[in-house]
Amino acid sequence: MSRRRFLVTTGSSTLASYLMLNRPAWALNADVARSGNFGELDATAEEGIDLYLENQDLLIGGRVGRGITINGSIPGPVIRMTEGKDALIRVHNRLPESSSIHWHGILLPFDMDGVPGISFAGIPAGETFTYRFPVRQNGTYWYHSHSGFQEQLGHYGQLIVDPAQTDxxxxxxxxxxxxxxxxxxxxxxxxxxxxxxxxxxxxxxPTLANIDDQMQATGMALGEVIGKRLSWQGMRMDPxxxxxxxxxxxxxxxxxxxxxxxxxxxxxxxxxxxxxxxxxxxxxxxxxxxxxxxxxxxxxxxxxxxxxxxxxxxxxxxxxxxxxxxxxxxxxxxxxxxxxxxxxxxxxxxxxxxxxxxxxxxxxxxxMLNMADMGMMMKGGMEGMEGMEGMEGMEGMEGMNHGAHDSMVMPMGRHAANGLPTENLVERVKHGPSGHGPASITMAQSAYRRLDYPGAGLGDDGWRVLTYSQLRALERPPLRRPPTREFYLHLTGNMHQFIWGFDGKKWSESDMIRFEYGERLRINMINDTMMSHPIHLHGMWMDLYAGGDLDTNPRKHTVNVQPAELLTVDITADAPGQWAFHCHLLYHMEAGMFRTVAVVRSLEGGSINADA
Structure with missing residues (x-):
């Protein structure tokens, strides 16, 4: 073979190999469906609907991934319902493992809520479960698995409830x-x-390699950047x-x-x-x-x-x-x-x-998080911060030693026969004597209302950014009244060990939270961690204190609690049974940030017979 022929032959082979290796995934897998091709179904139609859960290869972002499809797609089909009708949904589990579907934000009987181990046993592999419930609301919601990590694998979709009256x-x-x-x-x-x-x-x-980027982004001198990094390191935090x-x-x-x-x-x-x-x-x-x-x-x-x-x-x-x-x-x-x-x-x-x-x-x-993002620079002042080098602007951080705060008193739960205040709620609470043990390694001494704060990285470019303080209900929700009982719940975490929980305890270590049937209850959530947490209560609305009053404060099924934030929700315990209450970051929930809520006959008595 001549040199020319050799080069042509080997060059062609190399080019062919390169093209084969670099062909797009759709060309190599012409028989693999693309994600995102979902349809729409009406669950309140007379015959109901069928959903099929399967493991399937799909093209996702140009690559083949194996996920959990619902009727052949990720996301699953849009499910529509009409307020005032009954939903009928048959879920066929073709997976090799148990599964479930939770109807996120939908008010329904607890045994239709779809949380294995809490409200039902799950849908075994190869079996069918029928969900049937009256539709008592309207709006935009969604649905997803509550089994293991299936949600991460594509097991979710949108749910739309059309109003019975004019929208x-x-x-x-x-x-x-x-x-x-x-x-x-x-x-x-x-x-x-x-x-x-x-x-x-x-x-x-932050590393030595990107220290110049931080100087340019913040306008700080080298010494200032290094000082700030040492401050974060001293608190065992990462901005x-x-x-x-x-x-x-x-x-x-x-x-x-x-x-x-x-x-x-x-x-x-x-x-x-x-x-x-x-x-x-x-x-x-x-x-x-x-x-x-x-x-x-x-x-x-x-x-x-x-x-x-x-x-x-x-x-x-x-x-x-x-x-x-x-x-x-x-x-x-x-x-x-x-x-x-x-x-x-x-x-x-x-x-x-x-x-x-x-x-x-x-x-x-x-x-990059700063002290304001951590809730440490609120209402002005520098109380308790004297002598803490590099801690400028960290009001409220006194005593931050990741342990107990013996000199402080945390407000405990209380009862009020005539109702608790519903307007102009306290803006700040001190942390209290408990450090919540090794499951909570970061906490500010004080927690604050942060309803006007848009979040880290927002609000500095002149654009209008939505905050919770702007949310007002279009009409006063029915049966809303002042709460007569309240308690405080701490959101806690140890980022180094990836342990998450409430009041320093994982779900496996905790007792049920008990609501008394018919009561109007207030939960004051305090985020002791440096991360935001979306907290979701199943089965009942949370009326968010957004700075308004009983007429205007919005209703939500999920509330975002920012670092060092004091956030208050009022709840009407009108749903007998057991319900999930958890952080909706999937890996936080799996790591322990989950509680079971039991709506009981009385706080001294036993559980309600939900069937009765």
């Missing part, structure tokens, strides 16, 4: 927007990594510890599509478009905006609110927001959902026809 929201077109996160790793390995190495997926930590699981392993999805796949939401110029936005992620908070278009928020967690125009909002895991936008012209606009830690984003396009696209915004610099 107060005026719109021409509606679109489903399901935000989520996907990993090609086994979720059990992700959890093991988090338990084994603190900050395993945090590739944005970049914003997300446990990041873009280092996650692909961020909108309706099952990656940013490169760019799902399109069609509308004509001048039309009012309703976007029903659900955060179905396992771990990821998103900051949502549409550059060039304002958004009017009209619903939060399925409940109508007084419209609020904004430019951006942070949506915690498990929350839902409905927004109205109007396309002003025949141009494309980017629906941009940037992760809170800035390690990635999901996106789609709002346009009048397929094929249009708009510019993708420049990703913002990832935020």
């Amino acid at each position: 107060p929201v005026d719109y021409d077109v509606e679109h489903t927007v399901v935000l989520s996160d996907w990993t090609f790793e086994d979720p059990h390995n992700v959890f093991r990594n988090l338990k084994t190495i603190e900050g395993y997926y945090n590739f944005q930590r 970049t510890d914003i997300a446990d699981v990041t873009g280092a392993t996650y692909t961020f999805l909108m309706n099952g599509k990656s940013a490169d796949e760019n799902p399109v939401f069609l509308a004509e110029p001048g039309q009012k478009v309703r976007l029903r936005i659900v955060n179905a992620s396992s771990q990821t908070y998103y900051d949502v905006r549409i550059p060039g278009l304002p958004m009017t928020v009209v619903q939060a967690d399925g409940q109508d609110i007084k419209p609020v125009e904004t430019d951006e909002f942070r949506i915690a895991v498990a929350e839902t927001y409905d927004v109205i936008i109007t396309l002003p012209d025949d141009q494309a606009y980017t629906l941009f959902a940037e992760t809170m830690d800035r390690s990635g984003y999901a996106r789609g396009t709002l346009a009048s026809r397929v094929g249009m696209s708009a510019a993708i915004p420049e990703p913002r610099r990832r935020p």
Whole structure:
């Protein structure tokens, strides 16, 4: 063989091999379906609906991943219901393991709630379970597995309940927007990594290599940056510890599509478009905006609110927001959902026809927690901070030694026959004598209302950002009254060991929280950790104190509690049975941030017979 022939032959072989190795996944796997191709079903139709749970290979972001599909798709189909009718849903479990579906935010009998070990036994492999319940509300919700890490594998979808009466929201077109996160790793390995190495997926930590970036971003001199880093190190904290699981392993999805796949939401110029936005992620908070278009928020967690125009909002895991936008012209606009830690984003396009696209915004610099983000610089002042070098602005941090605070008194639960106050609630509480043991290694001495705070990395660019303080119910919810009992619940964690819980205890170590049937109860949640936690109560509404009153405070099924925050919710215990109450960060819940709530006949008596 001549040299020329040899080079041509080997070159062709090399090129063919290269092209084979670099062919897109869809070309190598022509028979593999793409994620994001979901349909719509009506669960209140006379014959009901059937859902099929299966393990299946799907193309996700151009790669083949094995997930759990519902009727062949990730996300599952949009399930519609009509208020005032009965829902009938047959779930066929074709998985090799037990499964479940929880109807997130839906009021129903506890044995239809879908939480294995709490409200039912689960759906065994190869069997069918029938959910049947009256639909007593309307709005945008979602559904997902409550079994192990199945939610991380794609077991989720949107749920829309159409109102029985005229919808107060005026719109021409509606679109489903399901935000989520996907990993090609086994979720059990992700959890093991988090338990084994603190900050395993945090590739944005302060290092010598990025000290110049921090100087440029903050405008600080070298000595100031080093001093601040030493301060954080002295507290055993990391200012970049914003997300446990990041873009280092996650692909961020909108309706099952990656940013490169760019799902399109069609509308004509001048039309009012309703976007029903659900955060179905396992771990990821998103900051949502549409550059060039304002958004009017009209619903939060399925409940109508007084419209609020904004430019951006942070949506915690498990929350839902409905927004109205109007396309002003025949141009494309980017629906941009940037992760809170800035390690990635999901996106789609709002346009009048397929094929249009708009510019993708420049990703913002990832935020670093500061003392304000930790709730340590509130109301001014420097009490107790004398002599703590490098702690400027850390009001409220006195005595932060990760142990007991013997000189402080934490308000305990109390009863009030005539009702507790419902307006102008206390703005600050001291931590109290308990450090909650080794399961809680960070805590500020004081916790504060943070209803006006948009969150780390937001609010410094001139854009309007939605906060809880802006949420007001469109109408006063029925039967709302002042609570007569209250207690304090601490959100606790040890990031180094990845232990999470309430009052320093994991679920396996805790007792049930008992609500008395019919009572009006207040829970004051205090976040002792340096991370935000989306807290979800099953079966009952949480009336969020947002600075308003009994007429206007909003109802939510999930509330985001920020670091060092005091957040108050009032609950009507009108749902007999046992219910889940937990952080909706999947790996936090698995690590222990979960409690069982029992609605009982009396606090001294036994459980209620729910069937009666």
